[in-house]
Amino acid sequence: MLPNHPDDQMPLSNLASFSREQLFKENPHRLQLVPCLLDVFVGIEMTGQSVQFEQKFNYRRPMYLVMEFLWTMEEHRDAFTKLAREAEANMEAVHPPLFLRFVNLLMNDAIFLLDEALNNMAQIRTLQTMQISGEWNTLTVQEREQHMTNLSHIGMLARFDNILGRDTIRTLVRLTAHAPYVFCHPTLVDRIASMLNYFLLHLVGPNKKNFKVCHLTNIKQLDRIDDV
Numbered sequence: 202m203l204p205n206h207p208d209d210q211m212p213l214s215n216l217a218s219f220s221r222e223q224l225f226k227e228n229p230h231r232l233q234l235v236p237c238l239l240d241v242f243v244g245i246e247m248t249g250q251s252v253q254f255e256q257k258f259n260y261r262r263p264m265y266l267v268m269e270f271l272w273t274m275e276e277h278r279d280a281f282t283k284l285a286r287e288a289e290a291n292m293e294a295v296h297p298p299l300f301l302r303f304v305n306l307l308m309n310d311a312i313f314l315l316d317e318a319l320n321n322m323a324q325i326r327t328l329q330t331m332q333i334s335g336e337w338n339t340l341t342v343q344e345r346e347q348h349m350t351n352l353s354h355i356g357m358l359a360r361f362d363n364i365l366g367r368d369t370i371r372t373l374v375r376l377t378a379h380a381p382y383v384f385c386h387p388t389l390v391d392r393i394a395s396m397l398n399y400f401l402l403h404l405v406g407p408n409k410k411n412f413k414v415c416h417l418t419n420i421k422q423l424d425r426i427d428d429v
């Protein structure tokens with residue numbers, strides 16, 4: 202239902218895109234979009250369905266696109282602000298306000314996705330190091346094929362985790378810039394600081410070289426050369 206997005210492979214015509222955009226600007230119930238979207242985002246965590254833990258990220262991924270689009274319109278940004286103000290006034294309530302639950306999940310997801318992405322990147326580096334160092338040549342054809350299959354699979358997982366992690370962080374960046382008072386509240390500021398320190402330690406700390414990998418296309422080309 203969104204208008205054109207830069208990542209669309211088949212963009213809508215200008216007229217179709219304009220018509221869809223009007224739904225977000227003219228619909229009488231449009232101001233319910235932000236609270237409803239956040240409610241669904243949070244509710245996925247408590248569905249009670251026996252789905253894989255990672256499946257919730259597939260559900261949430263398109264929601265980031267919707268939030269990104271809503272953020273471009275002032276009245277929808279104001280809806281985020283209204284929820285943030287309500288959260289600020291009820292930070293220590295028995296039942297946490299919607300915005301606070303949303304922010305907590307964003308931080309949880311950001312940390313989880315970083316861990317998953319870096320773990321996958323480390324596995325990719327191990328397999329690539331085997332190939333570049335020559336150890337690859339000591340393997341049987343079947344073993345090399347299995348490693349290439351694993352490399353491709355782990356590469357897709359790493360890409361998914363990195364993209365979704367990026368979208369999660371971008372959402373946090375927008376919220377912290379627009380409603381810093383929530384994140385600077387005594388009940389939340391220490392957790393935010395711990396999360397940022399955790400990111401810094403892993404991304405620019407002494408072990409950062411463990412996550413440096415080659416483009417998978419280059420590795421596949423090397424494997425074809427070795428087979429010649």
